[in-house]
Amino acid sequence: MPTAAKLVTTKNDLPYEVRQNLVQRLNAVLAQSIDLAAQAKQAHWNVKGPNFFSLHELFDKAAGEIAAFSDDLAERAVQLGGIAEGTIQAVGRASTLPEYPLDLTTGNGHVEAFSSALAAFGRTVRESIDYAAGLNDADTADLFTEISRAVDKLLWLVEAHQQ
Template structure:
């Protein structure tokens, strides 16, 4: 089935580039969903003298990641792809290290999240460069805004470490 000429004018990229961009976004979607639920795992299970402040911080970070998930999924679909955002799809595709499910004490959670946010932020910076290389400044801008937010999240987490 051929596309109407008006629809072709709205296609932003060739098919190969679109496939690469959607794959990039879906990988980021998987990593972001995984990070969100690892952050929620910390929120649910944190214990210790800094419990209340960390409980609130982890919840704020989780909510922020929810917005990121939505933005990435919607960008993949806007490019003509399919967002692969189920928990099972994310869990099997995520590049992040598994969260220590036996973690209880606050600094164990903080340090585990610092490791994962650092890895995630590095992956986001790589995605910025890849989106730029593929000629998609809008997707690169999306990743840049995520990078700024994750830098702040990482700063908040490192500021929560014991001296």
């Protein structure tokens, strides 16, 4: 979790300390989302085997959706007076997702690795819904809820390949 940074002045009426905590949480989830989108691309590029085309397309769709989440998370952090910490170096320090294996090629291998990463991200996001709601920020909670629902759907689409 990054340290609480000083916020810029805004007329947003959420209390300063609440915004500080939310910015910190948003940056933690942002780091995971940027990591996860790169993992989806890694799977998109390297998957091989009988389900090649459907998995190649699905991993790309996942990367695109996750990149859109990153955008919303980063912009919410800035709306609350914070700095979005989205550089590769900052993300590398902050993401708590396991490193995606570089030696995978099979469909099953990528489905297993990527579904695990999606599920780990999903757990963080679901937990963040309650965190934001506990700070009385229904809007950030709503953003996390929207992302959580989309992650559950992506997880279904990916896991269906091994069920």
